Amino acid sequence: MYYLWVFLIGGFICMLGEVLLIYTNITSARILVTFVLIGVLLQAFGIFDPISQIARAGINVPIIGFGASLAKGAIMAAQSKGLIGAFTGGLETTAGGIAAAILFAFIFALIFRSKTKS
Amino acid sequence: MQVDEKKRNEAYNRYVKAKIPKTKPWPSLFNSFLVGGIICCLGQGINDLILIWFPNMSEQTAWAYTLITLIFIAAFLTGIGIYDKIGKFAGGGSIVPITGFSNSITSPAIEFKHEGIIYGICVKMFTIAGPVIVCGVVSSIIVGIIYLFI
Numbered sequence: 001m002y003y004l005w006v007f008l009i010g011g012f013i014c015m016l017g018e019v020l021l022i023y024t025n026i027t028s029a030r031i032l033v034t035f036v037l038i039g040v041l042l043q044a045f046g047i048f049d050p051i052s053q054i055a056r057a058g059i060n061v062p063i064i065g066f067g068a069s070l071a072k073g074a075i076m077a078a079q080s081k082g083l084i085g086a087f088t089g090g091l092e093t094t095a096g097g098i099a100a101a102i103l104f105a106f107i108f109a110l111i112f113r114s115k116t117k118s
Numbered sequence: 119m120q121v122d123e124k125k126r127n128e129a130y131n132r133y134v135k136a137k138i139p140k141t142k143p144w145p146s147l148f149n150s151f152l153v154g155g156i157i158c159c160l161g162q163g164i165n166d167l168i169l170i171w172f173p174n175m176s177e178q179t180a181w182a183y184t185l186i187t188l189i190f191i192a193a194f195l196t197g198i199g200i201y202d203k204i205g206k207f208a209g210g211g212s213i214v215p216i217t218g219f220s221n222s223i224t225s226p227a228i229e230f231k232h233e234g235i236i237y238g239i240c241v242k243m244f245t246i247a248g249p250v251i252v253c254g255v256v257s258s259i260i261v262g263i264i265y266l267f268i
Contacts, residue, residue, distance in 0.1 A: 006162045007155035010215070014154020015147050018210030022143055028213045028222065029246040035214055036254045044261045057162035060181055061188065062154070062214045063250070069181075070254045074262030086262025090255055096182040097189060097216065098251065101223045102243065104193035109227035109239045112197035 002056060009051075009058035032063055039067025043075070069093045150211030153204065157215045161188055185216050192217035196224040222246035 017031050026034075042048040048068040051059055059065055070090040077089025091098070165184040169175065175183075195201040201221050205212040212218055223243050230242035244251075 003159055003162060006158050010158025011151035011155030011211075014157075014208075014211040014214045015151040016210070017154075017214035018147055018150035021210050021213075022146065025138075028218070029249055031210065031213055032219060032222065032246065032250045033253045036250055037257055040254065040257045040261060044264070057158045057165060057184070058155075061158045061161035061185075061216055063216060063219055064214075065181075065185075066216060066219065067254055067258075070258040071261045074258040075265045078262040078266050083263070083266060086259050086266060089262060090258035093178070094254075097185045097219075100186040100189045101193070101220050101247070104190050104220070105224040105227045105243055106239060108193050108197035108224055109231055109243075110235075112228055114229050114231065 002054075005054055006056055006058040009055040010061060011058075013059065013062045013064060035063045036067035036070075039064035039069075040071040043068040043071035048072075066094060066097065146209050149207055150209045153208035153211035154215060157188075157211070157217055161185075161215075164188065188215070188217050189220040192220035193224040196221045197228065201225075219247065219250065222250075 013035075017035065020026055020031055020034070021028075039048070042051070042064065048059070048064075052065075052068075059068075070093065073089035073091070073093030074086050075089070077085030077092065079085070081088070161184055164187050165180055168180045168183050172180075192201060195204070201212065201217075202225075205221070212221070223246070226242040226245050227239045230238040232238060233242070
């Protein structure tokens with residue numbers, strides 16, 4: 001049953017991105033940056049976890065979840081390790097995603113050719 | 119000269135406005151809603167499967183594997199040229215999920231392959247992902263430092 005919430009909230013967030021795309025003509029890089037910052041803010045004010053309880057993948061799969069886990073890692077590590085935690089925590093929790101994206105992009109760039117010209 | 123330039127700019131702006139492809143708002147909003155929702159449901163499905171197969175895994179690790187799987191799928195679809203087609207149909211629905219992040223890294227990497235491995239793939243990989251990571255890291259460090267003093 002919670003798949004309905006996942007679909008509705010995930011779809012709504014993606015629709016917000018499309019609204020930005022249509023009405024402000026901003027580039028996809030700015031959209032991604034905007035949503036990451038929204039995620040960081042949601043986590044900083046402690047709103048992300050309550051939403052995540054209901055929305056699950058609906059808010060974790062959009063790039064908002066990436067920003068939120070950056071902020072979450074930084075906050076938790078800062079509270080347990082002190083100042084150095086604020087620096088190490090964010091990338092620690094998101095390292096898997098970033099490293100995977102780099103690795104797969106590198107491998108597939110070696111394998112495949114650009115499709116736009118053909 | 120000044121007037122001429124003004125007139126030319128106006129004419130140019132009119133020209134650009136006429137040439138920009140007009141997307142009808144409602145169908146594209148619906149498409150992005152649909153595709154975004156489906157991608158999120160796919161993520162939830164992968165997460166549930168991982169937790170069924172590995173019941174002892176912590177929630178955070180399961181999410182990391184879920185995102186890595188989605189990133190892999192998106193990078194592969196970008197490689198075989200399908201993700202661009204999805205993107206044309208879905209717009210924001212294919213940019214906002216983590217799959218869009220993966221696409222934004224893989225796509226320029228493939229595009230600039232002909233400029234070599236170092237200056238093509240490795241450099242161009244971060245044209246879109248770079249700003250995302252920079253803004254995310256800077257803001258998260260600021261938030262972390264603020265939480266030190268609360």
